[in-house]
Amino acid sequence: MNILMTGGGTGGHLAIIKAVKEAIVLRQAQEPLAEPVEVIYVGSTKGQDKQWFEHDDDFKEKYFFETRGVVNQGGLGKIKSLFMMAGATLKAIKFIRKHKAKVVFSVGGFSAAPMAFAAKLTGTPLVIHEQNAALGSLNKLLKPYATAFISSYLEESPIKAYPIKEIFFDNAHLRHEVKTIIFLGGSQGAKAINALALDMAPKLKERGIRIIHQAGVNNIEEVQATYDTLDIEAEVFGFTTKLAAYMNEADFAIARAGAST
Secondary structure, three states, X not given: OEEEEXXXXXXXXXXXXXXXXXXXXXXXXXXXXXXXXXXXXXXXXXXXXXXXXXXXXXXXXXXXXXXXXXXXXOHHHHHHHHHHHHHHHHHHHHHHHHHOEEEEEEOOOHHXXXXXXXXXXXXXXXXXXXXXXXXXXXXXXXXXXXXXXXXXXXXXXXXXOOOOOHHHHHOOOOOOOOXXXXXXXXXXXXXXXXXXXXXXXXXHHHOOOEEEEEOOOOOHHXXXXXXXXXXXXXXXXXXXXXXHHHHHHXXXXXXXXXXXX
């Protein structure tokens, strides 16, 4: 049985894909199913999709369409984005038929649009997971047509639990003092978190507290330069596949209110 998983753009969406995919793989390893499940990922060349999954061998196949967001574009940009999406949707229909997909699992984001629309056009069951309390544009549009709509915030959701990677539970432990603090602004970064971290940095240095700082991919150089000016050592990054390890090292976290926070 083939499951097509789609969506992403940013870490909040992609973390759900990864958590659900890993749960499927683990379940099959522990209890072989009568009909083996194979997962296929479909995302976009834009955003972080390729960074997360291009080299992930748990997926039977990985496809990345030339698509981009629509709502954040100007007039002509919106038209071009819609044409790109239409072309990708036709390809998605072919992939559904090629792999004989039993279900399409979507987490939203602009990269989910072609496969989600293709699912409805081919009559393939569409399961949507919404990470946020406020529905994303695509998920809100497709909610009435979904076979199942999963959200931790909606009373009618068939599943309330939020998918979390197993490693976070494996790493769970009590902290008795704060030796390391982690600032989490998301892979895109958060100005308020960055400003707060830099403001607190001198006091943290005085107390011998190590700093780990997710500043966002576009803010790394600026934030690192400020730490250098302050003569403070800090581990600064934007996108990372080692977030679980960083959080395991930290004793206290200050984070933005993101999808997976």
